Amino acid sequence: MRATAMRSVEDEPGQEDMALWRQAREGDPEAFGELVRRHQRRVWMICRQYVGPDEADAAAQDTFLKAWSRLESFDGRAKFGTWLTRIAINTCLDRIRRRKRRGTVAEEGAGEDGPGLLERMPDERVDPERWAMQRQAVERLGACEERLSARQREVFRLRFYAEMDLEEIARSLGIHVGTVKTQLHRAVHRLRRELGDVR
Amino acid sequence: MNRHLSDDEIAAAVAAEKLAPERARHLEDCVPCRREVDGLLELIAERRRALEAEGPDFEKQRQQILEGLAHPAAPVVALHRRHIWRPILAAAAALVAVVGIWLQMTRHRPAAVLRPLPVEQILSDVDATLADRSVPGFESLDSMIPAPDEMASMIDDTKTAS
16 A cells, blocks of 8 residues: 555655655554655764764664654644754754763764774775875865854755755754855855865 | 856855856856866765765664664653653752742841931031031132021012012
């Protein structure tokens, strides 16, 4: 039955989400499992940007459990993915607040790259020199992101790493789409200037 | 128009903003401008891939989430319990603070209030000071104010004139 519903709307991913959401709301865990499968990478990437790689998995799981318990509150005005993103961001902010209350505030940049990040980049030993330069450039990009303002960094990462469109970012952060555009433009402009000839 | 894209326009192109039609055409045809935009986009994509490579086993994560659906209460209940106690504790702390401040105030107030002001003494001191013609500064004032008999004749003159 779900397969039929999905086939009839397969050209519209938002509609597929809506069909799955309706089934999940009726208590169908399989439909919810499909929603998880469709959004879990993006949710994990969002969580990673806020709480760092060590906590991202737990935060992502929390996000989906909260979403499951609040399926009734989704009114369909925004995309399901946007609604989920909002829950993910709030979950991460809660975790950061709790961390601060416990006095275990992670050091600046805890949400950032662990030492092993670059080691996990796809191996391209065919051209070691190019590979080394690329590693250096990626590392430099990460460092430059840290120097952006908090809002610029947030918007930049949601746009490019969580691959959200501008409208979705605006809705998720509760800001105007014009503000998102401005912040993104400034972030790119600054990164480009700071990266200089590394690119 | 053959002018290369400005820094602003390249940033706009990377951020997927809409360029003016002729600038968009230039970007399509110009290899150096294309390289600028694509170079940054490729670098960003490379970093995204590196970040994604850190991700967990997503199928395992999905299974854990689905298992969690069967027992959703644990984290949620813990969260609610904490949220119920928080305002109660805050109200209790505020009450203790208010009572403490009130006690402090009532303990110090009687000493200040019960000591009466020596009003009569103060007034008689003021009278004595005013009566004392030797106090510097009063002489000039005396010279400006007419003596009582002078004042009476001034009043008579005014009446006669009118």
